[in-house]
Amino acid sequence: MSETLIPNIELFIANIDPFSRLPEILLNRVTSTIKIIYLAQGEVVPPPQTEEDKYLFIVRTGAVEQRLSDGTLRGRLEEDDVFGFSLFSESETRYQIKAIDNTLLYLIPAKTIYHIQSKYPEYAQHFTAKPEGRIHSAVESIWKDINSSSFFNTVKQVSSDQHSEVNIEDSIRTVAHMMRTKNTSCAIVKDNNELVGIVTDTDLIDRVIAEGKSTESPISDIMSPLPITIAPHETVFDAAIRMMENNIKNLPIIEDGHVIGLLSVHQLFQNQRIQAIYLIDKIKKSSNETKLASYMPERDSIFQALANDKVPADLISTILTTIMDTVNQRLINIAIERLGSVPCDFSWIVAGSHARKEANILSDQDSGIIMSDKATVKDKVYFQHLAMIVTKGMDLCGYELCPGKFMAATAKWCQPLSVWREYYKNWIKNPESERLLNLSVFLDTRVIYGNDEYRTILINEFKEMTSHRSFLAKLIRDAAENRTPLGVFHNLVLTKNENNEKTLNIKRYGINIIVDLARIYALSAKSDACNTTERLIDVNKMGLINDATLSNILSAYNFLKSFRFSYQVDMMNKGATPSGQIDPNYFGSFERKHIKDVFRLIDDWQQFTKMRFG
Amino acid sequence: MLRFFKKKNLLQGLEEQRAQCLQYNLATVLKDNLMQPLPDKNTLFQVLPFLVVDFETTGFDVETNDIISIGWVEISNMQIDVASQKHLYINNGKQINHETAVINHIVPQMVSHGVTLEEAINTLLHHSKNKILVVHGKTIEKRFIDFYAQNSLGLPELPLIWIDTLIIEKWHLLKIGAQFSQDNRLSSVRKRYNLPQYTAHNALIDSIAAAELLLAQMAHIYRDRKVTFERLYEISQ
Known part of the structure; x- marks a missing residue:
């Protein structure tokens, strides 16, 4: 019945x-x-x-x-x-x-x-x-989608072997002919059966026709030498990221030193609405800030498409981070074009969630410039101008200014290596209040432009000090000030937002706690990982946290991140501004139950860590 | 009729009535039901077996109106056991009128799959053997059953063991000195005990609703749950 x-x-x-x-x-x-x-x-x-x-x-x-x-x-x-x-x-x-x-x-x-x-x-x-089992099944049940799971297909599964192979001595015309016969837009160039280059139809237009080059010239004249490759066992996800980072649309597939196929962006995203790779391309070609900013609505729609498709949160963050990196790098180049060439060595570092590759649609800017100790007063002025152009440009592109002014445009964060060294030394020696805040921002850094040795020098110099028990004890004390929003009755405790509405801030009271604790463990283990997931996996390998804790915390972390993304995209779908503060009415029975499980896991882990390092 | 006996003899009276009734030539299922002794008067509430029942009828007049459906559910060890539920539609060969259909959400198709009144009452008698019948406002159920007894069986009434949550509620209100006559409809009483509001209604849902109410009343009126069968029977008459 x-x-x-x-x-x-x-x-x-x-x-x-x-x-x-x-x-x-x-x-x-x-x-x-x-x-x-x-x-x-x-x-x-x-x-x-x-x-x-x-x-x-x-x-x-x-x-x-x-x-x-x-x-x-x-x-x-x-x-x-x-x-x-x-x-x-x-x-x-x-x-x-x-x-x-x-x-x-x-x-x-x-x-x-x-x-x-x-x-x-x-x-x-x-x-x-087991609550983590329930959370895991909960995450899976919403965040599974044929499209998203295809991200974890291997390259072998999605690639076809349809590609043209030519010899390095072949003429451009021979290659073009072959590409037409085989109906491919890309040819692999070999020398003695070794991969030496790659040619696309765009290359034929840009480097041959537009230049009026003879089609009888050898293909080696116009090919892109030493192309970036991928292995057949790597995932579509890896391939997508590699294409985005390098702004390329074809990856030769290499197994045991031999080309076994070619992966093109078209194969990758046959069923995907992802336009991220094309957006990256547009960003790289933008000549000024206004042009750049005009592409940013595309970023929002890419995010909406990804979150609507329930693509895993880690992947969404990586894509948003890659876009953010590219905008940032493009703006640095624009600034350099405008100001004239750089007077001395420098590196542009990003900090916080941007550094950890955990960007979301609301991410603001955290950055700094480390310049050579040889920089003169005049050079310093140059970099301040550069930082100003970049920071303003980022703002124009929707990456809000950091309310704490942790930006290269602030003179304090645009300094030579020796000054940065003094900063870190001071923060670590006396990690109190304001210094602790500075420290927590600048403990997570990544170089996105320039000389990346400066950061490595600083990290290595302070690695011993930052793994000290007494130092970690101070960090954990600070991290323990944020507790999960479970009240004494283990009900959800809501905070009032600026409109006096009661909301739940899962970033501050959930995600951030995991991020802070993962950092403490990573410092203790002297791990170089910066991304929270990678840090947790790293410290598990080193034996600092057991397998059960790792799986619990990753489940909890993924649940919160996925939940935040679906909330943000729901807001955007409704035409509202996404926010990090969640209206409790938004929670269904499903979320309410699991979010309590999640907070309980985080809370237990926080208490445990406090005992361990405190 | 029961009022004739002194209060403390209520159960005794019921026992006598059942004995009298057994003098008649009865169908097996009824005989089987009435032959069972009443629970010991000192039996505690929590181990008493209940059958909570609800009738949907076309009206209040036993002469002209009919029972459309009967629903029930059992309580044992203070747990309502949903698996014991039964919902019978009665096919008395008459057309269901439109108004009834709307009120009770009963459509003619349901009735055509139904059982005869005799089958329904016999099934109820079979399931209520050794159990205490519970209703909210017993007038309807008791009058329709007694009318059936007079009409079809030639008996004055059926001396079943009835408990009434409506009367328990009135007794309770009187005891705590409630000032005004309260709204004692099932849904209103339930609200006072923080029981959920059910939007849908049929004989089965209402029997579950009444069962929940009985548990709530016992939890509140007798916090220690030391209420005996005799006491429970007295306060609900």
């Missing part, structure tokens, strides 16, 4: 995660096995005596709290909340359930859950006792 027998119960649980993800037939089954109990305020659910007595609970109305046997509060659950997953596992602590309000509870017998788990393994993950 497909019709709902008991609509008042079934329609209710159909909206409660994870039941909302069950097909109707299972939903029917769950409904028909429910038991209902009522607890007056202060009453306690009798503990299970037998296996038959174990249940998953749904709060229909009212509220309950869970207390561990030593009396400590484990959590507080309200209407629509589901709990009792851990009752299915022997390893997890038992707790008492007490009504803190008059409460109607739906009880789903363990037998029903076991039945689903054994007969329908595809739904088993939703009911696992």
Whole structure:
């Protein structure tokens, strides 16, 4: 019978995660096995005596709290909340359930859950006792998409072997002829069976026709030598990033030193709405700030397309970072064209989330210039002008000015190497208040332009000091000031935004905590990784965090980032300005449940880390 | 009729009535039901078995109106067991009028798949064996059943064990000294106990709603849950 027998119960649980993800037939089954109990305020659910007595609970109305046997509060659950997953596992602590309000509870017998788990393994993950397992399945269930999973296909899977191979001695005309016959837009140039170059139809136009070059000349005259390549086992994701970073549209596929195929941007994105690679191309060709800025709406629509397609958050961040890098680099070049050539060696560093390759659609600018110690007063003025042009240009392109003024345009952050050295020395020796803030921004840096030795010199010089226990203890003390928004009752604590509306700031109280802690572990392990995910993987390899913690924290981190992106894109789809502060009404039962799991994991890890380094 | 007995003898009276009734020549299912002894008067509420029932009818007049559907659910060990639910549509050969269909969301197709009134009552008698019947406002259910008993079985009434959440509520309000006559419809009473508002209604949903109310009343009126069968029976008559 497909019709709902008991609509008042079934329609209710159909909206409660994870039941909302069950097909109707299972939903029917769950409904028909429910038991209902009522607890007056202060009453306690009798503990299970037998296996038959174990249940998953749904709060229909009212509220309950869970207390561990030593009396400590484990959590507080309200209407629509589901709990009792851990009752299915022997390893997890038992707790008492007490009504803190008059409460109607739906009880789903363990037998029903076991039945689903054994007969329908595809739904088993939703009911696992381990919160990280549930979060993982939650992330997967929303953020899976045929398009996005194709990002993790290997190059071998998506490439076709349709390409032209020519010899280095062949004439341009021979090559063009071959490309026409084979109907390809790119040819691989070989010398003695070794890859030596690549030629595209654009090259034929730009370097032959436009230049009036003889088509009888050898192809070696116009090919791009030593092309960037990719291996067949690498992913589409790797390929996309490599193309974007190098602004190329073809990658020869190399296995054991031999060309086995060619991967073109068209193959990569046959089913993708991604225009990121084309945007990168346009950015690189922009001659001035206005032109650059005119392309930025495309960045927003790329972001919208990616987030709407539920592309994994890490990939979205990487793409947004690559775009940000390219804009930044282009602006530096524009500034240099305007000011004349650079008077001495320098490096442009980016800091914060931009450095960690964790940019999002709201990312602002954090930057600095490290110049050679040989720089004269006049040179300093040059770089200040340069920084001004770049910073203003970035602002015009939608990368807001850093409210803390951590930008190269601020004289303090446009200095020779020796001054930077003094900065770091001071911050590390006396990491108090303001210095600590400076430090936390400039502990994550990446060179996007110029001489990258300066940064390496600084990092290596202070590596020993920044891994010191006493130093880390200060960092952890500061990091511990931000706590997850779980109240004493383990309910979500909301903060008021500027419009006096209650919101949840998952960046500050979730993502940032993970980022801060990952940095502390990385410093302790003297890891050179800068990206949070890479740092966590790195310190796991070095044995500082165990596999379980790594998987928990990565699940939590991915959940929060994915959730933030989908929130931001929902706002943009509605024509509103995306913000980092989330209206609690936005949360469905799904998010509310998982976000509490996530915060609990983060909170546990934070407490643990505090003990360890504090 | 029950009022004739003194309050403390209520259960005794019911027992006598059941014995009297058994003198008649009864169908097996009814006989089987009435032959069961009443629970011991000192049995605690939490171990009593209940069958919470609701009738949907075309009106209040037993002579001219009909039962359209019967829904019930069991309570045992203070848990409502949804698996025990039953929802019967009654096909008495009459056309369902439009107004009834709208009010009760019952369409003729449901009724054509239904059972006869006799089958429905017998199924109810079978399932309520050894159980205490619970309704919210027993007038309707009891009157329709008794009318059936008089009309079809030639009995004065059916001495089943009835508990009424509406009467329990009135007794409770009186006890706590509520000033004004309250709205005691099922949905209004439920609201006072923080029970969810159900938008849909049918005999089954309403029986579950009444079952939830009984649990809530017991939790609030008898915080220690030390209420005996005798006491419960007394306050709900």
